[in-house]
Amino acid sequence: MRQENNTQVLTVVQMRAAEAALIARGASVESLMVLAGRGAGAYVDRIAATRTVTVLCGPGNNGGDGYVIAQYLRALGVPVCVIAPLPPKTGAASAARAAYGGEIIDGTPATLPRGDVLVDCLFGSGLSRPIDSEVFALLTGLCERHHYAIAIDVPSGVDADSGAALNPEMPQFDLTIALGAWKHAHFAMPSAPLMGDLRLVDIGCAAMPDAAHLLQAPHLGTPAPDAHKYRRGLLTIVGGAMPGATLLSAFAARHAGAGYLRLIAGADPGPVPHDLVVSHDRPDQVLADKRIAAVLVGPGLGRDGIARERLHAALAAGFPTVVDADALMLLRPGRIIGAVTILTPHEGELAALERAFGLRGDGLKRDRALKLAAASGAVVVAKGPDTVIAAPDGRLIIAPRASTWLSVAGTGDVLAGIVASRLAVSKDALRAAAEGVWLHGQAAQIAGPAFAASDLADAVRLAVRGAL
Numbered sequence: 001m002r003q004e005n006n007t008q009v010l011t012v013v014q015m016r017a018a019e020a021a022l023i024a025r026g027a028s029v030e031s032l033m034v035l036a037g038r039g040a041g042a043y044v045d046r047i048a049a050t051r052t053v054t055v056l057c058g059p060g061n062n063g064g065d066g067y068v069i070a071q072y073l074r075a076l077g078v079p080v081c082v083i084a085p086l087p088p089k090t091g092a093a094s095a096a097r098a099a100y101g102g103e104i105i106d107g108t109p110a111t112l113p114r115g116d117v118l119v120d121c122l123f124g125s126g127l128s129r130p131i132d133s134e135v136f137a138l139l140t141g142l143c144e145r146h147h148y149a150i151a152i153d154v155p156s157g158v159d160a161d162s163g164a165a166l167n168p169e170m171p172q173f174d175l176t177i178a179l180g181a182w183k184h185a186h187f188a189m190p191s192a193p194l195m196g197d198l199r200l201v202d203i204g205c206a207a208m209p210d211a212a213h214l215l216q217a218p219h220l221g222t223p224a225p226d227a228h229k230y231r232r233g234l235l236t237i238v239g240g241a242m243p244g245a246t247l248l249s250a251f252a253a254r255h256a257g258a259g260y261l262r263l264i265a266g267a268d269p270g271p272v273p274h275d276l277v278v279s280h281d282r283p284d285q286v287l288a289d290k291r292i293a294a295v296l297v298g299p300g301l302g303r304d305g306i307a308r309e310r311l312h313a314a315l316a317a318g319f320p321t322v323v324d325a326d327a328l329m330l331l332r333p334g335r336i337i338g339a340v341t342i343l344t345p346h347e348g349e350l351a352a353l354e355r356a357f358g359l360r361g362d363g364l365k366r367d368r369a370l371k372l373a374a375a376s377g378a379v380v381v382a383k384g385p386d387t388v389i390a391a392p393d394g395r396l397i398i399a400p401r402a403s404t405w406l407s408v409a410g411t412g413d414v415l416a417g418i419v420a421s422r423l424a425v426s427k428d429a430l431r432a433a434a435e436g437v438w439l440h441g442q443a444a445q446i447a448g449p450a451f452a453a454s455d456l457a458d459a460v461r462l463a464v465r466g467a468l
Contacts, residue, residue, distance in 0.1 A: 006202050012183075036201055051079075381437060
């Protein structure tokens with residue numbers, strides 16, 4: 001996994017610290033504003049071409065960025081209108097306004113223009129309270145009067161740390177240009193879908209301690225010249241009462257890299273591919289094989305007494321284990337005997353695990369995942385439309401928005417199979433979780449619209465090919 005500085009996902013406090021570090025090395029607030037504004041202006045110019053641009057400037061440094069953007073576009077000959085309902089309140093914003101050579105209007109209803117491209121620089125990432133109703137009405141009115149809307153850093157009215165919408169009925173943006181670093185709101189529900197496409201302007205921020213990082217495309221590589229099925233990883237899946245979910249996991253795992261796949265069947269799985277080895281022996285007998293690299297338990301397991309016994313056998317074997325689905329609902333701290341390595345809960349399962357581990361089920365999703373990772377000693381993939389991956393040591397990976405077509409039954413089973421297969425290959429829990437989530441998202445893109453979980457599993461092979 002690449003951990004470059006431009007993959008950082010920062011809180012507001014971390015972003016301010018990053019800017020302070022740049023200033024300590026000789027930059028100024030004004031120079032950083034110019035750097036960020038011109039970088040954003042270049043994106044706006046490519047979108048606007050010769051079309052008219054309206055820049056809405058607020059009183060803070062986000063508004064200052066807007067004045068820089070407007071001046072950059074004006075110098076290129078782009079038709080620009082600047083609306084500033086409030087005067088600047090910072091020195092840098094005042095300087096940027098003074099440097100802008102064009103007309104500025106106050107944004108009264110009689111003066112609201114219609115145009116092609118709107119650039120929202122009203123409020124930036126530091127906003128933590130709702131926007132005044134009159135000013136918010138100005139923003140929404142301008143969005144309605146323009147064909148294309150761009151937000152600078154985050155859309156005005158969004159909490160940059162939580163992704164919460166501070167004002168009701170937020171407008172939809174076509175593009176959001178992050179300044180300096182990604183913010184958590186760019187990927188967190190409920191506001192992430194409002195952002196449109198995402199772009200980043202790099203201003204040279206150094207790596208910040210404890211920063212989250214955006215999930216990156218992995219480089220999987222090809223098998224070694226001397227590879228064989230066991231060296232590539234023997235994955236054992238513990239099935240249960242509902243073989244359909246188990247088989248979805250197995251089919252996905254077949255394509256995700258493991259060299260040998262074995263299924264300990266619960267109920268009769270019916271016809272299976274010839275390369276899937278099915279065992280009807282007792283789980284503890286099969287799991288005595290020391291060649292096993294990783295175990296997956298949960299998809300199709302059930303929640304009765306037999307399921308509990310099969311989960312106990314999987315955990316007692318002591319191999320790196322992915323715990324998913326029903327197994328998450330049965331998991332208890334005292335039952336963790338072996339190397340439980342990755343937990344993959346959706347929201348309901350996350351809440352159940354929090355209760356089991358005595359954790360408070362409130363707060364931001366990323367914080368909840370980190371607390372569960374620390375309490376369980378496992379990497380936690382808190383999945384959903386805003387998936388986060390948390391490690392027990394505090395590392396946090398934020399997944400970008402994935403296809404909304406993933407909202408269909410069985411896609412979680414596919415994810416579990418991919419992650420377990422990657423765990424069998426690398427034996428590294430955080431790496432396997434990140435690779436699995438990325439491949440899952442790519443497979444969804446390849447599968448296209450209106451896919452079923454089995455189509456998603458089939459697309460995993462092509463997703464792997466794209467990461468070689």
